[in-house]
Amino acid sequence: MRSSVLRSVKTLAKPAGARGYSSESVPDRKVAVLGAAGGIGQPLALLMKLNPLVSRLALYDIANTPGVAADVGHINTRSEVAGYMGNDQLGQALEDSDVVIIPAGVPRKPGMTRDDLFNINAGIVKDLCSAIAKYCPNAIVNMISNPVNSTVPIAAEVFKKAGTYNEKKLFGVTTLDVVRAKTFYAGKANVNVAEVNVPVVGGHAGITILPLFSQATPKANLADEDIKALTKRTQDGGTEVVEAKAGKGSATLSMAYAGAIFADACLKGLNGVPDVVECSFVQSTVTELPFFASKVRLGKNGVEEVLGLGPLSDFEQEGLEKLNPTFHIRKLFQILQFFRKCCTCCSWHQLFGCFSLE
Numbered sequence: 001m002r003s004s005v006l007r008s009v010k011t012l013a014k015p016a017g018a019r020g021y022s023s024e025s026v027p028d029r030k031v032a033v034l035g036a037a038g039g040i041g042q043p044l045a046l047l048m049k050l051n052p053l054v055s056r057l058a059l060y061d062i063a064n065t066p067g068v069a070a071d072v073g074h075i076n077t078r079s080e081v082a083g084y085m086g087n088d089q090l091g092q093a094l095e096d097s098d099v100v101i102i103p104a105g106v107p108r109k110p111g112m113t114r115d116d117l118f119n120i121n122a123g124i125v126k127d128l129c130s131a132i133a134k135y136c137p138n139a140i141v142n143m144i145s146n147p148v149n150s151t152v153p154i155a156a157e158v159f160k161k162a163g164t165y166n167e168k169k170l171f172g173v174t175t176l177d178v179v180r181a182k183t184f185y186a187g188k189a190n191v192n193v194a195e196v197n198v199p200v201v202g203g204h205a206g207i208t209i210l211p212l213f214s215q216a217t218p219k220a221n222l223a224d225e226d227i228k229a230l231t232k233r234t235q236d237g238g239t240e241v242v243e244a245k246a247g248k249g250s251a252t253l254s255m256a257y258a259g260a261i262f263a264d265a266c267l268k269g270l271n272g273v274p275d276v277v278e279c280s281f282v283q284s285t286v287t288e289l290p291f292f293a294s295k296v297r298l299g300k301n302g303v304e305e306v307l308g309l310g311p312l313s314d315f316e317q318e319g320l321e322k323l324n325p326t327f328h329i330r331k332l333f334q335i336l337q338f339f340r341k342c343c344t345c346c347s348w349h350q351l352f353g354c355f356s357l358e
Helices: 002-012 041-049 065-073 087-094 114-135 148-162 175-189 224-235 237-244 253-270 314-342 348-354
Strands: 030-034 056-061 080-085 099-102 140-143 170-172 200-202 209-211 276-283 291-299 302-306
Touching: 030 041, 030 087, 041 056, 041 065, 041 253, 056 065, 056 087, 065 080, 080 087, 087 114, 099 114, 099 253, 114 140, 114 148, 140 148, 140 253, 148 170, 148 276, 148 291, 170 291, 175 200, 175 209, 175 224, 175 237, 175 253, 175 276, 200 314, 209 224, 209 314, 224 237, 224 314, 253 276, 253 291, 253 302
Parallel strands: 030 056, 030 099, 056 080, 099 140, 140 170
Antiparallel strands: 170 276, 200 209, 200 291, 276 291, 291 302
């Protein structure tokens, strides 16, 4: 997937007169980026502009989007770019979208956990998903806004309330965890990072992030201590960037790259490319948790198949057992508190029923 994005960029950089793609052979696809003027949104908009699978690119934010759209729109690639700003233009941005990517929300700051982000970002996600349900209910939704462990279930509840929920088309983007795991593993194993594959399962925060280095390829005989250190670094990757930026930002560029990779995979699936597999946080029966990240086969309907975990090492099995209760209880508490504040139409019985406590 990483190499395909790079190939797309090289293809689109051909001299004038050379065709990098055939508009007749590639279906028209509209992609909307909600939060396109932010730290993740701007580089993500750039990367999606470089993707030859995109024919229309809609950039939305509460402010500054016209400038981003004008800047990105000058790039000589296939897609037509339009900028939309403010609530009055949200519907227009979303209409006819095939894929909606949501990086909207506040970024992490030093000392902030993903839980701290919840109180702000949950409301933003709720409003955007309400608009998606109205204007493009059949679109594939890629949720980047943190905490993904909670914003994805919130989006599901918004769609259920609107009568538009399709579990095959709602994805939590956990690709950055995979990107980090590949990078860190390649460095320690001294292998070509372009050839590395590491599945990452669980969630997208702290110990819920579980890289399966026992399944990594190419195989490397790393010591147990190295595997534990790589796991810890993958789990703390976001904090590492926040601290390195000394309070002036979070993981925006790498997140934009990861978001572009996953959106590209979704577009390929929609276009009928076979055997497109990426890790994502989706509605799942792989564990007792209602939402869980694992390998997912993508296709014309979004999720074609949620794949199992495969064989786990003892260390990974222990990590899986640790993440389950923490993941479920904290996420559920957050979501219930949120809906208690903003959804007086929902009863406590209905809310608890949504998340299968039994």
